[in-house]
Amino acid sequence: MENKKYYITTPIYYPSANFHIGHCYTTVIADSLARYKKLHGYDVYFLTGSDEHGLKIQRKAEEKGVTPKEYVDEVIENAKDLWKSLGIEYDRFIRTTDEDHVEVVQKIFKKLYDQGDIYKGSYEGLYCTPCESFWTESQLVDGKCPDCGRDVEPASEEAYFFRLSKYQDRLVDYIESHPEFIQPVSRKNEMINNFIKPGLEDLCVSRTTFTWGIPVTFDSKHVVYVWIDALSNYISALGYLTNDDSKFQKYWPADLHIVGKEIVRFHTIIWPCILMALDLPLPHQVFGHGWLVINGGKISKSLGNYRDPREYINEYGKDAIRYYLLREVPFGSDGQFSEELLINRYNTDLANTVGNLVNRTLSMLTKYFEGIIENSEVKTEYDEDLINLVINTESKVEKYMELLEIPEALDSIFEIFRRCNKYIDETTPWLLAKEENKDKLKTVLYNLLESIRIGAILLTPYLPDTANEILRQLNTSKKDLDTIKEFGELETNIHINDFKPIFMRVEKKDE
DSSP states (O other), rough: OOOOOEEEEHHHHHHOOOOOHHHHHHHHHHHHHHHHHHTTTTEEEEEEOOOOSSSHHHHHHHTTTSSSHHHHHHHHHHHHHHHTTTTOOEEEEEEEEEEHHHHHHHHHEEEHHHHHHHHEEEEEEEEETTEEEEEEEEGOOOOOOOTTTOOOOEEEEEEEEOOOOGGHHHHHHHHHOTSSEEEEEEEEIIIEEEEITOOOOOOOOESSOOOOOOTTTTTOOOOHHHHHHTTHHHTTTTTTSSSSOOOHHHHHSSSSEEEEEGHHHIIIHHHHHHHHHHHOOOOOOEEEEEEEEBBBBBOTTTTOOOOOOOHHHHHHHHHHHHHHHHHHHHHHHHHEEEEHHHHHHHHIIIIIIIIHHHHHHHHHHHHTTTTTEOOOSOOOOTTTHHHHHHHHHHHHHHHHHTTTTTTHHHHHHHHHHHHHHHHHHHOOOOHHHHTHHHHHHHHHHHHHHHHHHHHHHHHTTSSHHHHHHHHHHHHHSSSGGGGGGGSSSSSSSEEEEEOOOOOOOOOOOOO
């Protein structure tokens, strides 16, 4: 592969003081994908951020008696702190109040206006303030916003419109000729049947009834509609239409936009049409994932099922939360969250399968060989099966990751650790020690340690702290993918580092 670049984005989030565990899902996935690509030698750019304009923010600030900018400045630190607590390593956290973003959005708006893709008119319709979305009467569900289920309000004002309808046929052609563009397939069918086929209407892209937004440079009464503003972050972050667009030239088009299913419409209809109007290539793929739900319902304070994610992180550790989100939830579908399920995953997979394996193996090495890693030429009848499974795991993981089947990729890695536990039962190292069969015992322990090392390297994108701690305990310098192509790269005649259980079992809680 000549151009090994990878540009991945999450949607920019509404700044909130009340992020819940569901908000973490998208960003943990994106971080794991970014780390996976980096491990495989890609030049990765990972973008996330905050969507800070709109009537909703203005009203929140007014309620608190502060300016909108003062309001978002305070709560935005909450998001950054949460991502840090989950080990998220983004390349940029973009804010739609960032000066460079504001200037690019203004240039985009003016460019589209100058070429006739934006025109002035008047808007009369229905508006959902929480979603910052316009709706027609026919699109409502039981008279409510179809996305969030809350009340809409009449809106009537002078506005600028984007000629969305102009690009309908071209958009349909693109979607049909690029089946990978909208994934999973169920989202593509939903977009085509529910939104595109009924006919695209031109899109209102400015507001005059509030002021908290990016001003339209040639008409000061207007501010840019939030979805033009927010969606443009994917190219403004790269320096599009600036004096230094080197990042844009290098990374665009995006390889993957990961978004929640409720905003697939904006990313696969509005955003592609804007890019077509700008004569820019479209992102390779938009993946719309499901929601994390509790007892079949969304997570919210009003439902009484909200907890700050940092409570879970502080109690179980960041990697345990990352593992649950990545392993338990089928990517693309809704997933169930409960503390009981979290504890079950923690005990079964992390404490028993990985933590116990690493600790008992290092304990045996310490007991029988004073902690020094050795190997011998003496084999056992179980070695070949273990080694073949371990060596073939990387290709399995790669296959699953190409399809974004992250739970399956993780399960393949954990199969190494499960097979190691079975290998211990098969080879009974404690009996080999009693029989003073030291050479065979050296082989068994070396095979376990090498398998654990390879498993830890493969685990790095998903559970980075766990993987790094395993490799530290092994005292190995062989930590990259090039060292797992063949079995037997783990150094010998070295002493392992101090060690303790990486995961300890936790007790189930009463309801």
